[in-house]
Amino acid sequence: MAPILIDSPDIITLLGGGEVNAARLKDALNRAPRLVAADGGADVALEKGLMPEAVIGDFDSLSDVTKASLPPEVLHHVAEQDSTDFEKVLQRVRAPLLLAVGFLGRRLDHQLAALTALVTHVHQPCLLLGADDIAFAAPPDLALDLPPGSRLSLYPLASVTGHSEGLEWPIDGLSFSPSTRIGTSNRVTGPVRLRFDQPGMVVITPPEALGALLAGFAARPAAPAR
CATH class of the missing domain: 3.40.50.10240 (Thiamin pyrophosphokinase, catalytic domain)
Known part of the structure; x- marks a missing residue:
């Protein structure tokens, strides 16, 4: 290490x-x-x-x-x-x-x-x-307060499944992978909650989302020491 x-x-x-x-x-x-x-x-x-x-x-x-x-x-x-x-x-x-x-x-x-x-x-x-x-790697659970209509794209770099709230096209029940299914150009409809079963999903937002992203990451539990 x-x-x-x-x-x-x-x-x-x-x-x-x-x-x-x-x-x-x-x-x-x-x-x-x-x-x-x-x-x-x-x-x-x-x-x-x-x-x-x-x-x-x-x-x-x-x-x-x-x-x-x-x-x-x-x-x-x-x-x-x-x-x-x-x-x-x-x-x-x-x-x-x-x-x-x-x-x-x-x-x-x-x-x-x-x-x-x-x-x-x-x-x-x-x-x-x-x-x-x-662009950032999605943590297991993240809540974001983004304006309705905001672009939010999901691009998998591994096989990933998840749950979403506040997206125009929910991701529940979908199996993502870079060669079969991606989730670009989704749109925010309200407060966003994203959960994923394992690492591998990249989330992409407009730069105007920085404040919301900082608040969302700050609200998460501290990561364990490595």
């Missing part, structure tokens, strides 16, 4: 080296001023005048200039190549929630890898904030 490098009672902003939407980054930092960078996300941080408290990754995308500019104690080099830099962070940071910017957009393969990491490391709750979407 990877050692915990950051153990925070507060939510944390995580910055990656992909497409960074300025509005989403501002939203994240307003709610979670503590900043951790995944590898080349440190370059983005310094370009924007931000100082991460930790940089975690294999450093294959971290520039020499940025590396030399940061205090040695901030740099946490993880040499293994069997996981992405995003996974390296999820394995080594413990916080109530991560708000991750710089992981959606640009390369599709990077986005798919990030979604897979969400459900593989569901023990660490994380919201991926992009220009047009927020």
Whole structure:
């Protein structure tokens, strides 16, 4: 098991080296001023005048200039190549929630890898904030107060069944899997309650849902220590 490098009672902003939407980054930092960078996300941080408290990754995308500019104690080099830099962070940071910017957009393969990491490391709750979407791994039980008419998509990365309240097209009795049935473009009709039998479901909402998502995750019981 990877050692915990950051153990925070507060939510944390995580910055990656992909497409960074300025509005989403501002939203994240307003709610979670503590900043951790995944590898080349440190370059983005310094370009924007931000100082991460930790940089975690294999450093294959971290520039020499940025590396030399940061205090040695901030740099946490993880040499293994069997996981992405995003996974390296999820394995080594413990916080109530991560708000991750710089992981959606640009390369599709990077986005798919990030979604897979969400459900593989569901023990660490994380919201991926992009220009047009927020994506996260569904916990076993989540209540959300979203405006009626809001888009709420469900995309399974494993075989999953569940129960829903407050959706125009209920999911009860449906068996989801990435190759047979997905649940994109559903709509909210009232207070939402989602329950799933196991990890594997990715939930996708508009970025305007951030406040409701923060409230929903905050209301959940604390995750057991790992």
